[in-house]
Amino acid sequence: MPEADRLTFAKMTGDTSKEARETLLAAHPHVIALTPELLHYQLRTTWRLEGWQAFFHDLRYVLIDECHTYRGVFGANMALLLKRLKLVVDRYGGNAEALQFIFLSATCGNPTQLAQMLSGRKQRDSPKRLVWLKQSGAATAAKRLLVTQPSHHTSADVARIMLYLMQQGLRGITFCNSRHAVKSAVELVTKEANLQQRADLANRVAVFYGSLDDQRRSQIMRQLEAGEIDWIVGTEALEAGIDLPVVDCAILRGFPGSLTDFWQRVGRAGRKRQGLAIYVPVAQNLLDGYFTNRDRLFGTIESIHFNPNYPILLAKHLLCAASEGSLSLTEIQQAFGKVSLPVAKVLIERGHLHNSRKGLYSKGFPQGDINFRGGVGMGTTKLVEQATGKVLESTSDEIAYREVFPGAIYRRQDDDGQLATYRSLSLDTTQRVATLQRTAVDDLLTSAVLRLDAQCDQPLTPPKQVAVQPLTIWEIAGSLSTTQVELSTFSPESKECQWLTLELGFGSFRQVVEGYQRFMRLYQRTCLNRKCSHYRTPLPNTTTCLLCGKPTREAELLTLLDEERFPEPYVTQHHTPILTLSLSDGLIQSLQQIAGTAKAILGMQETILKDYQVLWNYPAEYIALHSLGHQIMTALPMVVRTDSHDLEFVVQPDGSGSCGLFFDTADGGNGATEAVFNHFTQLCQTAANLAHQCDCETGCPRCLIQHGCPDRNQGLLKQMGLILLEAIAPSSHSEVSPLP
Template sequence: MESDELLDVLLAGGRRAERATHVRHVPAREGVREPWPAWADTDLVRGYRALGVDSPWRHQAQAAQAAWAGRHTVLATSTGSGKSLAYWLPALSAVRGRAAEAALDPGRIESARRRASVLYLCPTKALAADQLAALDRLLTAAQVRDVRVATCDGDTSTDERRWVRDHADVVLTNPDFLHFSFLPQHERWSRLLASLQYVVLDECHAFRGVFGAHVALVLRRLRRLAAAYGASPTFVLASATTADPAASAARLLGVDPHEVESVTEDASPAGRKTVVLWEPPELPGYGPDASTPWASLLPDEDPWATPGEPETRPRRTATAEVADLLADLVVHGGRTLAFTRSRRAAESVATATREHVAHADPSLRATVQAYRGGYLPEERRALEHAIRSGSLRALATTNALELGVDISGLDAVLIAGWPGTRVSFWQQAGRAGRAGADGLVALVAREDPLDTYLVHHPEAVLDVPVEATAFDPTNPYVLAPHLCAAAAERPIRAEELPLFGDRALAVLDDLVANGVLRRRSSGWYWTHAEPASRLTDLRGAGGNPVRVVETDTGRVLGTVDAAAADATLHPGAVYVHQGATFVVDELHQADDVALATRRDVDFGTWAKWLSTTAIVDVHDERHWGPVAWYLGTVDVTSQVLGFHRKHLPDLRVLGYEDLELPPRTLRTSSVWWTVPASVLEEAGVTLEALPGALHAAEHASIGLLPLLATCDRWDLGGLSTALHPDTGEATVFVHDAHPGGAGFAERGFHLGATWLTATRSAIADCRCTTGCPACVQSPKCGNANNPLDKAAALRLLDAVLRHATA
């Protein structure tokens, strides 16, 4: 379908035209091809041609040539631009070439060479499975039977792992398996390590924040062990378009940026893409006399309205709006992905869309499904195949389909709510119109100040460069456990310290002083019985996933992350799986199992929880006159207290039930500053304005700290309160969102004046009137960015900073 036809479907022939706040047409792009390189394996070339690839695009050929020449290479081009050919062509050509060389003269021992091996790393198991299927298609088309490919991860059986260790040429896995199993047992993987010629890192922009720092150190450990076995592999990285990919890739690998070849000019063809920013309509009726199903849920007046400004009316939810738009696209034959912000929203959009399309054609119900994390692997593979083949017309999905699972031929992408970063937005948008076809992308705003701002300020979405990938592998909180893991794998020698960065020696000295490592003239040694790899979790998951099991049959329905289990799998919770509703009977936290019974219900459940931040101890403090700064340990505690049952779809409250679930506590490092009443009076911040002033200052400071602490915004959390029980004063907390801390809050404490000055400047220099995503709004705010008071925050920060220089 052409993009103009898709846009007309969205606008309903003009009846919904006022909801489109901005329409941008991105022109089509012609593709530029290059000839196959002379070194490319002829059988592989034949296989690619059989699959429809007559010759590579220029960026594919450039990246493949750089990798073949032995240069670390990063390819940062758009979704659907064929990045996989750029790494599989040199990697598989090397495997086949070395295999042929090894067989040239088997009678002469001096001519024997190892077969080249390849390690493929990606953030998710789903992506590894997708790549395995793609490789099978290529090798089958090429009629190549001498390349042995296998996945190996935490789900792989012992017998399968043994075969992979002994025979596989290409191993597809993830950094977690490398950290917990592959590197600690490197002797078992010596065949692969000794012959390792290429390491592929797919979707490497996902390696950011603390997770990125962990992965960077895992890769340094891999490089170190490969060198010990005589190998010096070439790394090939595939990334979405990001700022300065060569610098990010170099930091990930631990090499100088000039050692990385960067290919960023996309030469693949692209159809005309239409990007629509969309604001759902105001709800009909408002106030106590409104005769609508929502009347009982609406306040008599807007509590955040500014005197003299037009009254703000509640708008339709983004999920309800997206379900309508998705249904219209399905009825008109469009193939669409609808991205949502949560698992619940994905199920809700799919269910509502099925109901809508059934009115037009009951057979269309089966063409709409949900896709999200927590599904069983075989369910996800079946859904991916169905959307590829066209038997499904629509998937309502979480960001689980944002990464590179190959799904092409889609007409449209709907995005229910700002996904948090421009990198994510363009990754999701890139799913529309792949393979040179036209595509439509619509960002549908949630009822949130951040989303509202973005759909009315298209330049903030469409005209600003994507974010850089931020992470710091020299962070001592992250570096320390990896140095222990490296020492356990092979004693660390002095000449290897540059691989781990300038802080490595100081961190090793601390580990020795605390009895964690032992120092000998020959290096640093791990001498404990327990595995050093268990000192850290790359993703900070905080517990095992909870399995959801059908009570009557014992069938596993799916899984839920441990952190979300209390709020979504408590007794009485409604769990939705592909439109079918189950009610949770029991949650067995010790066994990581929830039992649920299939029941048709017309309500959903919403947990009510309480979060608190308690000061455990203070490590350091400083005073700016009456303003006090502290660095210490805090307990961030969340507890699910009960849940509401709400009728669907009008969200009418049916009842509330208390729960007795234990609190969940994150002990971490935090920086906090307190403001006494005298400073508030000096700043002219009244008690009424104080919550909004503190909240705005908290958001802006969290947004600025990554510039000083080399972290990601999602690595931080915060709290602001007009009166904290532990301080007795107005307080702003910014804490590390990782158990034990990761050093970011400590960095903020030591750079307090610089940090708050930058925060104040970011707010003051922003041209908005009342606050926007560039200054005080946050994409991760749990309070829907309310209340926020930009002007009061500026007065507050001015007063605080005056004392810093007094």
Template sequence: MSNRPEWLQPSRSIYSKQYGIIQVSAIIGDNLYFRKGIISQTIFNWEEEIKKGNLSQIQHTPTSKSLIYQEIATEIEGRNKLSYCDVIPEQAANLEQIPDSMHSAVNNVLKQLGINQLYSHQIEAWEAYNQGNHIILETPTSSGKSISFLLPVIHECFKGNSCIIFFNLKALAFDQEEKIREFVNLLPESIRPAILNINGDTPSQERKKLYTHKPSIICVTPDVWHHELNNYQFDNYNFVETLRKVSIIVIDELHFYSGIFGANFALLNRRTQLIIEQAGGNLSQLKYIYASATINNSQQIAQKISSRRENFTVISQSGARKAQTTFISLKPQNSVLYTTAQIAALLVSKDVVGICFCDSRETVKSLTQTIRKILVENGLPHLKNTISAFYANLKNNQRRKIIADIKSGDVKFIVSTSALEAGLDLGCIDAVLVCKYPGSILSFRQRAGRAGRKEEGLIVFIPSRQSILDSYYSNHPERLLTDPPEVINFNPNFENLLQAHILACCKESRPTINQIAKHFGQGGVAIANQLLEDKKLVYSFNNKLACARHLGYIHGDIKIRGSRSNNIDYINTSTGEEFEQSAVNSALREVYPDAIYIAQDFDGNPVWYRSLELKIKEGQAFLKPTSQTNLFTRPQGAIRFEEVKTTGEEKLIQLPRGVIKLTPKICNISESIFGYKLYNRESRWTCPNRDCRNHNQSLASKLENCSICNSQLTERDIIQLVEELPYKEALTTSYSTSCLEVEIDLQATNLFKSKVEQIRSIIKNQKYISREERELFEYKETDICIHSLAHQLMLALPLVEHGASSKDVDFILHEEPSQPNLVGYFFDTVEGGTGMCDTLFQYLEKAISKARFLVENCPCKHGCSNCTVIYRCPDDNTAISKQVGLSILQDLIQQQVQTF
């Protein structure tokens, strides 16, 4: 080996043109072996590679961001934390000539902006517009979706029409308005449309003055537009004329419109269409353009929002250039927060501009401080002020300053909540840290899409050891970029929501009953007739429906994003920060006064709190941090169900023996908590013999056998009731919501019993029976089966629908002595519904498949909070078995689901 260079030695870092910076593992003969994370690789004939210049000393590494990223990967590898490293090649732009059919003034503006050609997907959108189609743009972040919808919008304005562009966040509306204004201001003044930013910062009376008889581009959020439509009744000529001319409605960030937000937005669009019709507009010519991240059911959601069924063009192939991206995945970490802070500090020290997303303001602030502390410890105190926290509650001037500072280079790293996940223009970001799996493939790609918009990008996935999904994607990181995304879903036909929006439209535009039928369907007609009977609607002239005056300002009763009264913020009394949020009924069972509540910190470790006060009307619960304790509490309460009506066709699942029937319903639910029990859990070595005096007594483990009956000692959790504490006055909440009734016939019940008996027979032969296994003998077989299955399906729903949470839905077994079949109910956890029961019903097969995936991949033995246990369970997680649930899921996955 005399001809081997001194720099080419095992454990040394070298530069490879093909692989970047690598660390040599061994050199055997002509072969050089190295590792990238957990993958071993080989370079054949290393001498020849050196002669060709493909291998060299690290000092001779060409300077580029991509090689800095390789250096970072090598440093992470040196800390034994690297699991995977891959370089995703650059995707060249697919450009086409600007069509002759485009207005010459627009062509001139594009050239002034340095755009001499358009991406292929922008051309495709233009052609779809000219064909009169609705358009769904599903190209990646920073692919030029804004230009794609702006070109048709401006051409409609040239025709004398107006357009509405919906942005889901006010900050996004401001950002996009600036980009639109930059484009429009380059047009000749004589044909330049007005740009109206309709936002809640401008008083209502001043907003009325913004409208003009000129063609206009209205930039607005759904929240503000909901109230803005009330102006129609006041004969504001310019407002009415603007609405009459609306020919395109653009909906940006379509993937955010799920759950109650999506349902309200769909109904808001029906009201908008009705008003356009009332103003004399031509609804047959009204077109919709949607910009969205890739979701599994974009056309279905677009149809729900627009009430259109045909002529949709879905554009998902991007022609935009995508810079080369380095994708790094770490091994699962115990301390995600500290590891994330270390990597962020490393990026900043190498002049890499980055961003990291977190789930709460509390975590954002904690991570920001930790990064600054590490920079000081590393001798870089001058960089600590280049780290900035970003979250929704910042004032507008603060938000704008941070965004300006990162664009100018004064800020090098942003720690943000999801407030920056939407399409704000941050093209200067090089690197994205994704700490922990963010709950959905869609969210991961939205966050990762921030990396390297202009130059080479870096994505770093930092998984937590506490999560099944983190561990799974740590072992299969490439699937984060290839797995299909989740669906989004909502139910716009829930009666309470329909009623509120029908009242609003009758206040705004006084429609006829035929117009109600056209825009809200026969369900809307039935609701309108009931409102007439209840004197909430009255007939005015020409058989038009008007809202009764005594109802006042009914628009205030509709919370577009869901009512705050349906949510409780969990506030840490030591910091004053909100660290969690929950629906009222979940909060009733979790943070009732004096409850001991266990949350998780950023790294997934348990943190204990004591609930000091629950204010339901104010939407707040105050919890004081406390030390780890063996004490725990359980609420004492009751849930009452009252079925209101069946809302759809039932589904039948044919089992090997018997049938499960699922029926969508609306139910009134009343839930009360009238006290709690305080328990102590203590782990003891004890005698397992129930007939022995030493049974459950604390004995020394060194004895090995009981001194009385000679049984082998076992370690068991002994739970003892400390005290039972009633409240002077019960805490109660009542609401109407969507439910899914689950009915299991006698044959299926017998099948379930046989499954439990099979598992029981195996357990009986064991020498030691755990507490979890003993529960299989303490509860009815059918209760164990249905309860375990229900929990596993609820925990899988976030894998089915983007933005879903297992807190959005609950399940309860319903005892009915006269009913031969077993019955349970899934139910949405807020007034008006979250859409989760509808998602479970619509995507049942997918939910079953995802539930099996979760349970099979969870390393726990008997069930944990990742796969089977839900701590807020109304039945206190009794009659639960991971193994039984999995056995049923394996049966269900092979069965045909039939709709009747």
């Protein structure tokens, strides 16, 4: 383009200084690229920055990439931010009604609905304003997807696959679901490369995760593009928004929790030429094995849901909008809808919104009270090297408490690409600084001993009792197609009244790091036959197991050395609504009798069915409550506009039994827990219908298993949950489909 007509482009991040931003704005850029958080904070200071005022006056297009990531609280905050953006555009002479919103995503189950929710525009009001471009005209290279058998030694298998592909001259990305898995895979690549006498390959692998600074992340990208490294091992930070044509392969270590995220990761491979994606399921993860099925992998992509009208979130953004410029109640209603008026009036009554001649305004910096992407709002801990005083990384307090507690062994990749081992000397929680010392010892591993608990501190509602129908055994007995036992409806002998009590309150969910375990690590040949008594026993210099005759293989072997408890545990917590579910004594007795009867039926078989072993390992009330909680979470998006990621569920001891607790995953709440309380009976009925329609026998990710379960999906049985669901709200066995 002629120089005089060329578009000018400005990129801003949180690391862009105030002076640099002003310089960029002075050039009157046609396009500004920034994160939602930067815009969120920038709106507060627009009134005194002429450059931003001019930009918003001329603003015409709002382009939102990777819009499938805006789910749950993140999506609600984004939708509310766009409402504030419209107010600012109008305030400085622009035309918010004429703004054109452009949303992009390769993986979204409800794109038109998501566009409406984010933009705040409804298609029924202006049907011609929304256009869905369903097909892409861009040339795309073919991709091949390989799915391996579930692996019991995932990191070692992934390391070998990476080395093999690198030896073929290919370049790629390996996705892991945790920082620990990232570091484990890279360490095993190094060890395996040394065994194969190809140490040069290990030096061409880089680690990538969120706590690396922007400079290091940019350096890794440049090195990959320049051919200085061949492979990146990272977390979801690499999932979207990165276009690397040089990448041939993508390895997925484990299922990421949703098909949306799965296909985003697969999409990193083969941008310009034929790509290869390899999915390596983790054998211990039920979700991973479930999605080895072709039809499930190529099934319907999940829909995106969020609730921008939750009063707490809405109140926070109303205060932000009022700090960005005075507003009338009429303007508030026009921008945020009728639901905002009662919230605004409460803020006025409580002295958070103030009246002036120009309208309502708020004081202070309310933008700082919003954790934009949800989760737990916490500070940042710096990891400082003792010898040099250099800040190696910065990470959240929650991760710091788990990984750099005093005595912890911490591994990271230095800027030169070499893996380095550090020992944490101290963790100052007041100054938020962890002091690390470089060490030559690399055969030790530490693992935090932690527990999760929730505690309700302030009741919000009186306890509500839900009557329970007499329980029956038919849900379990009827599903045992392998048995010849016919059992009529079983009525427990207990004559105690049976009910389930719901109590909604406000409290805290805590991660408590009580101490740590120290392990010795060896990378040696061993027998990996799980049925052999030499399984994972060191067998150095042995190519064949003497007991079972299977070939031996190098693997990481861990030996527990000791365990240490801290005088004072390290605690992170967030405050949130909590819904407590407790069972009456009579109901617990009935569940115990049902479980006992089911065990008697199963015991008649020559072989106890493996999937029912949970009945022998956990109390009946624990299984029933845990299963019911997961089943309700599965049904949640089909009843209310809430994402299942907004909600968590745990089972805790409660006197002589157990109680279940739902709580929001966002600090301050997001409305999911209250939705369960308000729609409990309907959710139970929908969950029962979903479980009946699912063709699995004892529970699967479609009807029961939840990604990220704090209890690791242990103690679950579809039928025990169904017994409670049916007793609370008998299902109609009708078809259940997502909300339109």
